[in-house]
Amino acid sequence: MKNKFLAGPYLVWMALFTIIPLVIVLYFALTDSVTGRFTLSNLAAMKDYLPIFLRSIWLAAISSIICLILGYPVAWCIAQTGPKVQRFLYMLVMLPMCISFLLRTLAWVAILEDTGMINSLLGRIGISPLPLIRTNGAVILGMVYNYLPYMIMPLYTVIIKIDPRLVEAAQDLGCDHAQVFGKVTLPLSVPGIVSGITMVFVPAVSTFYISQKLGSSGTTLIGDVIESQFKTAYNPNLGAAMSLVLMILIFICIGLMNRFTGDDDEVMTL
Amino acid sequence: MKKVLSALLLAVLIIPVLLAAAPKAAAETVTINVYNWGQYISDGTDGAIDVNKAFTEATGIHVNYMTYDSNETLYTKLKTGGSTYDVIIPSDYMIGRLISEGLLEKLDYSNIPNYQYIEEAYKNTAYDPTNEYSVPYTWGTVGVIYNKKYVDEADIGSWDLLWNEKYKGKILMFSNPRDAFAIAESRLGYSLNTQNEEEIRACAELLLEQKPLVQAYVMDQIYNAMEHEEAWVAPYYAGDYLQMLEVNEDLGFYFPEEGFNFFIDAACIPTSCTNKEAAEAYINFLCDPEIMAENLDYLGYSVPSEAAKEYMDEEAIANPVAYPDAETLARGEAFLSLDQQTNQLMDKLWLTVKTSGGANYLLYGGIAVVVIAVVLIVILVSRKKRLARRRSGYTR
Numbered sequence: 001m002k003n004k005f006l007a008g009p010y011l012v013w014m015a016l017f018t019i020i021p022l023v024i025v026l027y028f029a030l031t032d033s034v035t036g037r038f039t040l041s042n043l044a045a046m047k048d049y050l051p052i053f054l055r056s057i058w059l060a061a062i063s064s065i066i067c068l069i070l071g072y073p074v075a076w077c078i079a080q081t082g083p084k085v086q087r088f089l090y091m092l093v094m095l096p097m098c099i100s101f102l103l104r105t106l107a108w109v110a111i112l113e114d115t116g117m118i119n120s121l122l123g124r125i126g127i128s129p130l131p132l133i134r135t136n137g138a139v140i141l142g143m144v145y146n147y148l149p150y151m152i153m154p155l156y157t158v159i160i161k162i163d164p165r166l167v168e169a170a171q172d173l174g175c176d177h178a179q180v181f182g183k184v185t186l187p188l189s190v191p192g193i194v195s196g197i198t199m200v201f202v203p204a205v206s207t208f209y210i211s212q213k214l215g216s217s218g219t220t221l222i223g224d225v226i227e228s229q230f231k232t233a234y235n236p237n238l239g240a241a242m243s244l245v246l247m248i249l250i251f252i253c254i255g256l257m258n259r260f261t262g263d264d265d266e267v268m269t270l
Numbered sequence: 271m272k273k274v275l276s277a278l279l280l281a282v283l284i285i286p287v288l289l290a291a292a293p294k295a296a297a298e299t300v301t302i303n304v305y306n307w308g309q310y311i312s313d314g315t316d317g318a319i320d321v322n323k324a325f326t327e328a329t330g331i332h333v334n335y336m337t338y339d340s341n342e343t344l345y346t347k348l349k350t351g352g353s354t355y356d357v358i359i360p361s362d363y364m365i366g367r368l369i370s371e372g373l374l375e376k377l378d379y380s381n382i383p384n385y386q387y388i389e390e391a392y393k394n395t396a397y398d399p400t401n402e403y404s405v406p407y408t409w410g411t412v413g414v415i416y417n418k419k420y421v422d423e424a425d426i427g428s429w430d431l432l433w434n435e436k437y438k439g440k441i442l443m444f445s446n447p448r449d450a451f452a453i454a455e456s457r458l459g460y461s462l463n464t465q466n467e468e469e470i471r472a473c474a475e476l477l478l479e480q481k482p483l484v485q486a487y488v489m490d491q492i493y494n495a496m497e498h499e500e501a502w503v504a505p506y507y508a509g510d511y512l513q514m515l516e517v518n519e520d521l522g523f524y525f526p527e528e529g530f531n532f533f534i535d536a537a538c539i540p541t542s543c544t545n546k547e548a549a550e551a552y553i554n555f556l557c558d559p560e561i562m563a564e565n566l567d568y569l570g571y572s573v574p575s576e577a578a579k580e581y582m583d584e585e586a587i588a589n590p591v592a593y594p595d596a597e598t599l600a601r602g603e604a605f606l607s608l609d610q611q612t613n614q615l616m617d618k619l620w621l622t623v624k625t626s627g628g629a630n631y632l633l634y635g636g637i638a639v640v641v642i643a644v645v646l647i648v649i650l651v652s653r654k655k656r657l658a659r660r661r662s663g664y665t666r
Contacts, residue, residue: 054636058638
């Protein structure tokens, strides 16, 4: 009873700033911009933006996978060190997040652009400028760079909890390193992988700043379109419909994640 | 000892609070919210006047200064409400639109005596024919800025430069629909105020054709890109070119032969205004010939007042970029406010232009979605199987 009471402030907060705004988004998405009547035309207009949705999903998915490939070994290595070193390394991973995300993205612009650091260096040794910026690669780089800590954190917290006795037991029973990893460590870190992927994928799929700064006029993402609907085109209804579709997509992601972790709880309890 | 220390600490903590509170108690401070274009007021850099600070010194009214990057951003802010602005400085066509939608307050010109210094040529305009809502701030033109180091002189002269394959990836373009469509309209020989759907669609086609050559659709970011030679060609406002020229001497400018946009930006008071008298005092201050002269000397935009010109740098007034001759100006055309239908069509087509391309993402994205789905299903199924196997193992 007491516990419920303590959760009160948060429930009020959530109702005010999460539930009510969501209802407003839903209302805008389902009404006409001029007459204010119920309509599905905003949602029907989504088909024009299908390529942009798919492009966003594609780039975000690739970024999540790259984050996983880069992040897993890092998280594993941190988990193997002593407690003091661990705290220090963990802080290092978090360190970039102390600087504004916008600034860090702008820094990449200064590094990658045609007159930027890399290309002016190359120019000095006589190589003509490489097309680094305004490519899909640059957008993925921006996403990976910005969201990598979100992958490492959950992986680390899961890996650190793996009982070393399980690893030892596997070794005693004759597993080599690859087998220990494949049969013990990896399966036990699945919850971390899933929540890491979700934590990278969700912000990456809805980002707008990264693609505006590092992408070309041909790499517009769904976040850019939503932003423009609210900022300049003044069509909040269409913008709300896009947000709604994106939100449903994200809910599906979270739902899947819960399924995985739910299954794993069962494994634990067995 | 401890007590002395804590008393000292307390004093240190309290004194700044008292100091901060003191002037407030003496006189109720008035603050107005001014919402203007980015880089559109002399702000004290390079020893130039800081207009807002000078205003506060002269009147005691504080200025909360904010900026936007296009008329459309301003419009959205006003339309969605929730924010109050006391003074805004939109362009002609947007003033017309705001008046027609009842978003502007009528001005009390007796509070703006400096209005007398504004030239007749900038009064009785199409957007505010009865002079009730606006006080001109500057006027100017749109032309093409290019970098002389990289752009061949033979290629300049018309809007065609923005469609020239040679400069692929080095061309910038306006990110607001009205300015972008105006360029296509000029190039196709249409009026900048056409409301003919077919003509507007033809313009969208032309802009779509240009898209592969465009490095980015930008507004204020143009300064950085042109000054550092990241881009070589860009259409923009003449006054801003003069500011860029001070950083990079290789930049050139010309008025395209097909025609271009001529605009007036004017100060207005939106209906959300909370302190109209202070807002009018601010507008009056902007029109003060000396202030206007100093402000526009810095900005590079053109002055709508002969009285102010007397205080200005002679070189600046003689500059044909800011003050083109009558023959050139005759090619300019002012924007008028368009009807809602045309505005919506333009917004929609502009979004299509900006988001088009990447049809192959239907393929890539589709593959990604299918692969993710398959992987998830496989993992889920195998997990279920393993669980089932384990359960049966335990029960045995």
